[in-house]
Amino acid sequence: LSLNEAMSALPAAKEAGLLGEQSNGYLGVVRASGNAAEVAQQINAARKAEYQKVARDNGISLNDVELIAGQKAIDRTPRGQYIKLNGQWRQK
Amino acid sequence: SDGQWQLDGTLAPIYFRAGNPLEQTLASWPALLSLSSGQLNAELQAGDSGKGLRARLSARLSGAKGIYDRTAFSGLTTPVQVSLQGDRFSAVLADLQMTELDAGIPAGPLAADLAYRGALDQPLAGTLDAQRLTLALLGGRVSLTPATLDMAQPEQRAELVLQGLELGRLFEVYPTEGLSGGGTLDGRLPVLLRDGQLLVDQGAVAARAPGGVLRYQSDKLQRLAASNPSMRELAGALEEFHYTVLSSQVELAEGGDLTLALRLQGSNPDFQQGRQVNLNINLQENIPALLASLQLSGKVSDIIEQRVQQYLLKKRIEQP
Amino acid sequence: CAGPTVQLAAPSEPININLNVKIEHEIYVKVDRQLDDVFDESSGLF
Numbered sequence: 001l002s003l004n005e006a007m008s009a010l011p012a013a014k015e016a017g018l019l020g021e022q023s024n025g026y027l028g029v030v031r032a033s034g035n036a037a038e039v040a041q042q043i044n045a046a047r048k049a050e051y052q053k054v055a056r057d058n059g060i061s062l063n064d065v066e067l068i069a070g071q072k073a074i075d076r077t078p079r080g081q082y083i084k085l086n087g088q089w090r091q092k
Numbered sequence: 093s094d095g096q097w098q099l100d101g102t103l104a105p106i107y108f109r110a111g112n113p114l115e116q117t118l119a120s121w122p123a124l125l126s127l128s129s130g131q132l133n134a135e136l137q138a139g140d141s142g143k144g145l146r147a148r149l150s151a152r153l154s155g156a157k158g159i160y161d162r163t164a165f166s167g168l169t170t171p172v173q174v175s176l177q178g179d180r181f182s183a184v185l186a187d188l189q190m191t192e193l194d195a196g197i198p199a200g201p202l203a204a205d206l207a208y209r210g211a212l213d214q215p216l217a218g219t220l221d222a223q224r225l226t227l228a229l230l231g232g233r234v235s236l237t238p239a240t241l242d243m244a245q246p247e248q249r250a251e252l253v254l255q256g257l258e259l260g261r262l263f264e265v266y267p268t269e270g271l272s273g274g275g276t277l278d279g280r281l282p283v284l285l286r287d288g289q290l291l292v293d294q295g296a297v298a299a300r301a302p303g304g305v306l307r308y309q310s311d312k313l314q315r316l317a318a319s320n321p322s323m324r325e326l327a328g329a330l331e332e333f334h335y336t337v338l339s340s341q342v343e344l345a346e347g348g349d350l351t352l353a354l355r356l357q358g359s360n361p362d363f364q365q366g367r368q369v370n371l372n373i374n375l376q377e378n379i380p381a382l383l384a385s386l387q388l389s390g391k392v393s394d395i396i397e398q399r400v401q402q403y404l405l406k407k408r409i410e411q412p
Numbered sequence: 413c414a415g416p417t418v419q420l421a422a423p424s425e426p427i428n429i430n431l432n433v434k435i436e437h438e439i440y441v442k443v444d445r446q447l448d449d450v451f452d453e454s455s456g457l458f
Contacts, residue, residue, distance in 0.1 A: 007456035047450065047457055054446045058439055068384075068440075069447050073458065076451055086115065086126055326429050368426035377435045381444075385437030 001035055006042035013039050020082030020089055025051065025069030030082045030089050098139035106132040108156065120215065122160070130156030130168065147176040162383065167191025167201075179212040196383030197265050199229040210243075217244035230265070232256030232277070247286040254279035254297060259304065275304030275335070281342060295342030303336040303358065328363040329371070348379035 001009075013019045018036040022028045026047060027040040051065045058065075074083045074092075082089050106113060108127040115121045134151035149172070156168035170188035174181065185206045192200035204225045210218025220243055225236035233255045241248040259275040279297030283290055308330040317327040335358030343351040356371040363369075451458045 004456075010456070010458075043457055050450050050457070054443055057446070058443050060439060060443065065443060065447070068443055069450065072444075072447055072451050076458070322429060325427055326431070329427070329429070364423060364427075367423050370426050370428045371431070372429070373431045373433055375433045375435070378437075381437045381440050382435070385440035 001038045001042060003042050003046055006039045009035065009039045010043055014081050017082055020084060021073040021077050022084045023070040023074060025066035025073060028084055096141050101136050103134040103136060125158065125160045127156055127158035130154065144178045145176065149174040163193055163195040165190055165193040181212060182207065182209040199227055202227045219243065229257065230261040231258035247284055250283050252281040252283055254281065270310040271308050273304060273306035275299040275338060289346060290344065291346065292342055292344035297340050297342055299338035303338060306330065306333040306335060329360050329369040332360045332362060334358050334360065350377045350379055
């Protein structure tokens with residue numbers, strides 16, 4: 001599965017409730033089916049590279065960037081898609 | 093029998109360090125509240141003497157620690173009296189004590205007497221009777237003028253009174269390099285609570301007589317002063333500014349935008365023979381950005397840095 | 413005792429300074445903006 005294929009599969013996977021956003025800035029598998037896990041793995045790797053660049057540019061820890069990203073991902077998740085809070089998957 | 097029953101029971105104590113069973117069982121447990129430690133003891137009396145269900149829960153929460161949204165709190169101890177009759181319920185937290193709370197700026201202790209009455213079908217649209225709510229902050233105190241708030245209304249009005257806040261303590265917490273000084277502040281903030289947001293409309297804060305001293309040195313200001321005469325005056329005055337008047341209007345708008353209309357009067361004995369200076373500063377700040385950057389900027393102590401992981405893990409979500 | 417001392421009186425006219433200060437929390441605001449691109453629909457990552 002190439003990154004590009006993962007990117008094109010992502011919206012449907014989220015819409016179907018297979019993948020959801022977590023507060024650490026990375027995708028989580030809500031329900032493992034089809035290639036959901038592989039899509040998440042590819043997208044998370046690409047996200048991590050982005051976060052490392054932002055952390056380097058601003059001289060703050062990768063972890064701080066991940067936390068702001070997680071906050072933003074959860075804020076922007078549309079109603080009906082899944083987010084993980086307090087360790088539980090919830091539909092927003 | 094004619095359907096009458098009575099039940100008396102002592103519930104097993106809950107230790108939140110071992111996990112929070114209430115979070116799974118209580119549907120109305122606020123999503124953004126997590127308790128990491130503390131103990132809850134409770135007794136329940138319930139029955140129906142023919143006129144419908146009556147229930148009384150008398151509980152005691154002690155030593156609770158946790159996070160609500162982005163505010164950490166600890167040392168929360170309070171008796172809780174919940175009573176239910178038909179579809180009406182009430183919850184009384186008399187003599188609530190909390191040793192510390194921190195939303196980016198450390199505060200506490202907090203003391204409160206709260207009573208909430210509502211109906212089961214619309215639990216959040218009840219009335220909140222806040223007879224006492226005081227919080228120690230920056231060497232002084234913030235207290236809520238006793239009020240009864242009708243939560244069914246789209247917004248609620250109340251008033252916060254500030255007493256004896258120390259400017260020196262504020263500068264320790266507020267991340268402005270090169271700013272120091274002292275003075276004691278009092279104030280009155282009319283607040284508006286509108287869908288979970290706290291707004292301030294025409295608040296007023298002022299320093300107590302005889303005033304105090306402000307010192308501000310920054311290379312940014314020095315560079316500006318080199319090429320700009322009024323900046324040179326400002327830099328000269330602020331180096332050692334003995335103020336007699338320091339007052340400000342306070343507005344806190346949607347999204348946490350704070351506007352301070354600061355008025356300062358005073359002089360610097362070493363600047364133009366102590367010439368009187370009137371300084372009007374319109375200062376704009378964004379509170380959420382301030383608190384977030386307080387947690388991220390280098391000036392933050394390790395403890396708060398470690399809390400970033402806990403703080404930012406919980407973020408407000410819109411109710412679905 | 414010493415002769416009359418000359419006291420240089422402070423200029424009577426006060427200095428009036430008006431200032432607008434907008435506080436930008438550079439680090440947080442910059443990071444926040446940079447992450448906006450990652451979480452934009454067309455980024456493929458969100």
